[in-house]
């Protein structure tokens with residue numbers, strides 16, 4: 001009966017899944033990202049979950065999506081297991097004891113830009129914690145600070161940012177109690193200085209699920225969350241993806257450039273620049289769409305063409321580098337707009 005009800009609910013929610021393939025699609029995706037940047041929307045956080053465990057997984061009419069039932073009577077749509085594993089990100093460099101699983105992976109082997117799908121149509125995203133930002137990504141007192149520090153009260157809940165699989169959960173030196181989650185898109189998120197960890201390596205978690213409590217463990221001078229985002233072991237400014245003031249995800253897709261992995265690469269400079277480039281590209285696209293040509297037929301005159309296309313003889317002459325006295329040839333292609 002439950003299955004019938006849930007399947008019915010599912011049918012009411014039309015869902016198309018973004019099918020993700022590996023690097024082979026990268027170029028194509030970059031083109032798509034360029035053309036679709038104007039519709040790269042912000043994403044609001046999903047509802048939070050407490051500390052939960054999965055009690056059942058149910059199929060839906062879409063083989064790509066399952067419903068997971070939790071022990072607190074809540075449920076979520078998730079990518080079906082076969083599709084979660086339709087990637088090598090959980091197989092390669094999977095290490096449940098070392099903080100850095102990608103040791104030896106050379107940053108120079110990365111492409112100039114890697115498109116990262118941050119959320120698919122399930123829009124499974126949640127902020128890790130919202131509070132006063134006490135330190136940001138970048139160099140700090142001669143050391144590299146690879147994440148964001150957010151002030152909290154010991155015991156405040158900390159949430160998984162995306163669906164994923166816990167790679168590491170342990171006391172890890174300077175990080176204190178640390179949870180690292182690897183996500184389907186290849187990103188890893190780090191949650192450090194926790195007072196308690198409530199997930200274990202190998203466990204699948206969903207965005208908004210409580211994975212531990214904020215604390216002051218490890219190299220920490222006051223209760224705070226140290227939050228990092230890494231791709232193949234390389235950190236980048238978490239503010240590229242999350243607006244820590246509103247708790248929203250800034251965009252659905254991210255074009256991660258190799259230069260973003262520099263500790264000096266702050267999101268603002270690039271973000272402003274990218275927004276500017278997107279605007280220019282959009283204007284260029286519109287201009288390109290607006291271009292119109294006319295093939296000269298018997299009897300056409302510049303004056304008649306100007307009237308027909310709502311422009312002036314002078315403008316047509318400028319566009320075609322001709323004089324107003326030039327003789328038009330039949331079959332000649334003239335740009336009129």
Ligand SMILES: [Zn+2]
Nearest residue numbers: 147148149226
């Ligand atoms: Zn920190």
